[in-house]
Amino acid sequence: MAADMDEFWVFGYGSLMWNPGFRFEEKRTARAFGYRRSLCVHSWVHRGTERHPGLVLGLDHGGSCIGMAFRVPPAERTEVVDYLRERELVTHVYKERTMRVQLSDGRRVPALAYVIDRNHVQYAGTLKAEQAAATVATAVGKSGNNREYVLNTLAHLREMGIRDHWLEEVAANLTDGTAASAQA
Incomplete structure (x- = not known):
């Protein structure tokens, strides 16, 4: 199935999935x-x-990665891109990319997405679940504690019927006390 080339899609893999912050048609x-x-x-x-x-x-x-794709009304494309750049490119740890994604109905469409810049100082690299959990266990920032962020993300993924085995393993390490003992 081919997509209409005039369609504008946005791919979300984190909070954009349940909190896109923009209007979409599909x-x-x-x-x-x-x-x-x-x-x-x-x-x-x-x-x-x-x-x-x-x-x-x-x-x-x-x-x-299974996520959500949003089809944006053509007249709102510029406004949505401006919003996403303000939201996602604060420290430029992400790069804006257009990539092909496969929709649940089989269509393959180009979608705007934000991928990690592996050369950015904030890139943590590939971590084992135990390492990630140890970092998350005690971190707190202006939007709240990191543990809540991970557990909330996982809860939203489950509500959407999306399994992320690695993130589930990180959460298991957070809830069984392994992360706390790794920090000690």
Whole structure:
């Protein structure tokens, strides 16, 4: 199935999935190939500080990622792109990209997405679930504690019927006390 080339889609893999912040005409579960959802961004403001960074989601290379794709009304494209740039490019840890995603109905469409810049100082790299949990366990930033961010993200993913086994493993380490003992 081919998509209309005039359509404008946005792919979300984190909070954009349940809190896009813009108007859309259609929303579909979608898969991005060649990228995975990962707690790979050191958060120095919202979920940690520069001295005690937390971790937030990034779209990193490897695997595939199930998220949500939003079709934006053509007349609102510029407004939505401006909004997303203000929201996502604050410290430029993400790069704006257009990538093909496969929608739940089988269509493949180009979608605007924000992927991690692996050369940025805030890139945490590939972490084991235990390492990520140890970082998340005690980090706090201006938007709240990092533990709540991870558990809230996982709850939203579950509500949407999306499994993220790695993030579930991070959460299991947070709730069984492993992360706390790793910090000691």
